[in-house]
Amino acid sequence: MPLQAALGALRLNSRDEAVRYEPLTGGPNAAPTAAVACTDWARYPYSVILVPGSGPEQPGVALDSAGARRCRLAAARYRAGQAPFIVVSGGHVHP
Numbered sequence: 001m002p003l004q005a006a007l008g009a010l011r012l013n014s015r016d017e018a019v020r021y022e023p024l025t026g027g028p029n030a031a032p033t034a035a036v037a038c039t040d041w042a043r044y045p046y047s048v049i050l051v052p053g054s055g056p057e058q059p060g061v062a063l064d065s066a067g068a069r070r071c072r073l074a075a076a077r078y079r080a081g082q083a084p085f086i087v088v089s090g091g092h093v094h095p
Contacts, residue, residue: 032085039084046083049074053090 010018025033041047051074054067063071074086 035084041084044081044083048085048087049077049083051086051088053088 010016021027021029051070054064077083078086
């Protein structure tokens, strides 16, 4: 039932962003999907580096300094070998 409730909430709010990238293993996701299969997970202390989303609420407004700082920190941790992937969360609202 929780899955059905979540799907209903997405439909109710006209949020279809999650399916815009189907198939999930193709398109822009093809390279990361292939990389997962050959990743030596034992080399990393973490599976991913998660960058919490906090983008602008209005179109045309640039990323704020806090969001930019989170991205820089994630990139530094990635380069330091803390995780093999970076995941950026948040909405698909204003590219």
